[in-house]
Amino acid sequence: MLSQKIINTVKATIPALVENGEELTKHFYARMFEHNPEVAPFFNPANQTSGRQQKALAGAIVAYAQNIDNLEVLGSAVELIANKHASLMVKPEHYPVVGKNLIASIESVLGDAATPEVLTSWGAAYEMLANILSNREAELYAANDEKIGGWNGFRNFRIDKKVVESAIITSFYLVPVDGKPLPDYVPGQYITVRVPMKNGLTTMRNYSLSDRPSGEGFRISVKREVGQPDGLVSTYLHTVMNAGDTIEVGPPCGEFVLGNDDNERPLIFLAGGIGITPLYSMLAQAIARNPKREIVFVHACLDETVQAFKDNLDQLANLSPALNLHYRYVSPKTPDSIGERASIGVIDEALLDDLIETRDGDYFICGPQGFMAAMGDVLKSWNIADAHIHTESFGPQ
Numbered sequence: 001m002l003s004q005k006i007i008n009t010v011k012a013t014i015p016a017l018v019e020n021g022e023e024l025t026k027h028f029y030a031r032m033f034e035h036n037p038e039v040a041p042f043f044n045p046a047n048q049t050s051g052r053q054q055k056a057l058a059g060a061i062v063a064y065a066q067n068i069d070n071l072e073v074l075g076s077a078v079e080l081i082a083n084k085h086a087s088l089m090v091k092p093e094h095y096p097v098v099g100k101n102l103i104a105s106i107e108s109v110l111g112d113a114a115t116p117e118v119l120t121s122w123g124a125a126y127e128m129l130a131n132i133l134s135n136r137e138a139e140l141y142a143a144n145d146e147k148i149g150g151w152n153g154f155r156n157f158r159i160d161k162k163v164v165e166s167a168i169i170t171s172f173y174l175v176p177v178d179g180k181p182l183p184d185y186v187p188g189q190y191i192t193v194r195v196p197m198k199n200g201l202t203t204m205r206n207y208s209l210s211d212r213p214s215g216e217g218f219r220i221s222v223k224r225e226v227g228q229p230d231g232l233v234s235t236y237l238h239t240v241m242n243a244g245d246t247i248e249v250g251p252p253c254g255e256f257v258l259g260n261d262d263n264e265r266p267l268i269f270l271a272g273g274i275g276i277t278p279l280y281s282m283l284a285q286a287i288a289r290n291p292k293r294e295i296v297f298v299h300a301c302l303d304e305t306v307q308a309f310k311d312n313l314d315q316l317a318n319l320s321p322a323l324n325l326h327y328r329y330v331s332p333k334t335p336d337s338i339g340e341r342a343s344i345g346v347i348d349e350a351l352l353d354d355l356i357e358t359r360d361g362d363y364f365i366c367g368p369q370g371f372m373a374a375m376g377d378v379l380k381s382w383n384i385a386d387a388h389i390h391t392e393s394f395g396p397q
């Protein structure tokens, strides 16, 4: 437990943290990678370049300081971060490395405001947060290990087959090389893929499991990221890895899941582009579990050439009267033949109003940042409670 004096000292730094949060975390990452290069392989350099990782850490630190005397409200944030850390094999011994560099950065960036009292108070507060996270991570590691077919760390998988889903998305069917069983996962969860880099180090990425559990293998579906430079891992998977090749995989993690209850509330899935992967898995599971449950599934795509899983979705909709499936194309190649279940434009309030009969449902959203923000705005204007809105972001939030 922290003393009231420590709590007060930490809370008094909130304005300075809000003002300098991103500078602080930029300084922190630069310092940590210089002094402790051994932790660099945990991090995705692209998230540093884009600033998303700095923002996420700065947001987490400020939220922690704001709620240091009422930590229950951080429960969902702890769950998200602990799952992300567990997927990347962050261990208790890494926390002092982060702590040491974070406190040194607070000292540098806050200047005179970083009195010895501020630094010791933040030291104690950091240790408490580190314990909360690493305790939850220890539970996740143990649960993953103890499941039937479960494991800890990385396990070798063979690419059984590669299936092209669209001009930019390819599915990889993965089976364990040891031939032993696989654990069940909850639709919506992701695995971690670790690949070698040209500099001799490795790098890791998360990929959502894109079908419901079959017990036979995992499927991930990867969008090839083209840019300056091209995406490292997605390009490697698309261009270097083939059926028969071996890849390192970490166990399923993640808290963006359907839930196991017998809830009858309508389900609304809103997918943007590649964000369809966890939602397709959830949809397939939801229909298998209760074919009568009212479901709206909307997939937004640029056009038909980049669209994945259309045949599978059409098949599900043809067999499931309770599923209202809709495709929304921004600029279709053949606007006259997009079919009955489709329309042109972005997903907006008018379309959602048209498709969703019962607004009081459970919403699951995954897509690019702008898409998620736009969906969030509509649901906020409809007064949908936060507890009924579930989101997955394909990068730090």
Ligand SMILES: Cc1cc2nc3c(=O)[nH]c(=O)nc-3n(C[C@H](O)[C@H](O)[C@H](O)COP(=O)(O)OP(=O)(O)OC[C@H]3O[C@@H](n4cnc5c(N)ncnc54)[C@H](O)[C@@H]3O)c2cc1C
Residues within 6 Å of the ligand: 044, 045, 046, 047, 049, 190, 205, 206, 207, 208, 209, 210, 220, 221, 222, 223, 224, 225, 226, 227, 228, 229, 230, 231, 232, 233, 234, 235, 274, 277, 278, 392, 393, 394, 395, 396
């Ligand atoms: C929970 C979760 C689930 C996910 N599920 C999926 C999924 O199902 N399918 C899927 O395809 N992806 C998924 N992702 C995203 C995936 O993890 C990767 O982020 C994605 O494949 C891109 O990785 P990459 O190595 O190819 O690209 P990176 O090398 O990480 O680059 C990402 C982007 O940044 C740009 N970039 C890189 N370096 C620089 C630089 N120095 N300057 C400017 N720009 C730069 C690249 O051009 C690229 O557009 C998921 C992510 C998370 C967190």
Ligand code: HEM
Residues within 6 Å of the ligand: 039, 042, 043, 044, 045, 047, 048, 053, 056, 057, 060, 061, 080, 081, 084, 085, 088, 090, 091, 094, 095, 096, 098, 126, 129, 130, 133, 395, 396, 397
């Ligand atoms: C109390 C200490 C810590 C806090 C508050 C914290 C917070 C966070 C947050 C908020 C995210 C983003 C989650 C998301 O939105 O996806 C994150 C991701 C991450 N964290 Fe931590 N973290 C801490 C300690 C550590 C440690 C000790 C390590 C290991 C060296 C670590 C490695 C990572 C990595 C690799 C990611 C993913 C980032 C990426 O993909 O580049 N974190 N953490």
